[in-house]
Amino acid sequence: MAVRVQREDFDVGAEIAALTDGNAQIGGVTSFVGLVRDMADGERTSAMTLEHYPGMTEKMLAEIDAEAHDRWPLEASLIVHRYGRLEAGDRIVLVIAASPHRDAAFEACRFLIDWLKTRAPFWKLEETADGATRWVEAKDSDDDAAARWETNEGKKRAG
Amino acid sequence: MKILYFAWLRQRTGIGEEDVTPPAAVRDVASLIEWLKERGPDFAEALQDTTAIRIAVDQEFATLDTVLTGNEEVALFPPMTGG
Structure with a gap:
């Protein structure tokens, strides 16, 4: 399990290989x-x-990652989230979940992205083609997606 | 006490980070925000609607009634939009 917050791009294939090689x-x-x-x-x-x-940010991502490991039998996981200025088409975030079986890997991956969207302290400032900027507003649909993973235990942790 | 502002709260207050010494009457996040609002029209406007603000105290999510003793790091920011 690992989390990284970085300005640089990431290589999805290399990250998956590094996470799974030897296991x-x-x-x-x-x-x-x-x-x-x-x-x-x-x-x-x-x-x-x-x-x-x-x-x-790092602390919240580590908590979200730890929560995924509590809930599913994961062998490995990774969250990489970029910050700084990004252009259309650029990669923003990578989530990887690895498990003996696919169900846990699929569910944990979905959980990690859903929870980090509403719990990791990131904010997006959009630029339109004419140079105007505006802060992206949080979406109710993201709250709904995160809420699907709520348990009494999860609520306790989230305070 | 260290106060951090992010996203539009940083833009509207014009401050990213500051050290403040609030009066003794500031005992929780709600009273801290009321005190910060008295510091000028930019602060009053940015902090007007507390339902639009999320709070962290010492990097843990907090609420308006979270108790403060004076040495905390308090962060004020809008709902998060990462991912």
Whole structure:
């Protein structure tokens, strides 16, 4: 299990290989990659800048990662989240979950991205083609997606 | 006490990070925000709607009634939009 917050891009294949090499207990690996779109709320956007809360970000990602390991029999996991200015098409976030069986890998991967969207302190500032900027607003659908994973134990941890 | 502002809260207050010494009457997050609002129109406007603000105390999520003793790191920010 590992988390990284970085400005640099990442190589999905290399990350999966590094995470799984030498562990023959792993029977299934799932990954999710989030990308910058060129359209938001019906408006063309050219780039975005991701701001975060250094210190708390790493701490929250580690807590989310630990929660996934509590809930599913994972052999390995990884969260990489970028910050700084990113352009349309750029990779933003990578989540990998590896387990002996696919069900746990699929579910844990979905859980990791759903929870980090509402719990990791990142904020997106979008730039439109004409250079105007606006802060992206949190979506109810993201809260709903995260809420599906709520348990009494999870609620306790989230405070 | 260290106060951190992120995203539009940072832009509207014009401050990313500051050290403050609140009066003794500031005992929780709610009273801290009321005190910060008295510091100028930018703060009053940015902190007007507390339902739009998320709070962390010492890098743990907190609420308006979280108790403060004076040495904490308090962060104020909008709902998160990562991923």
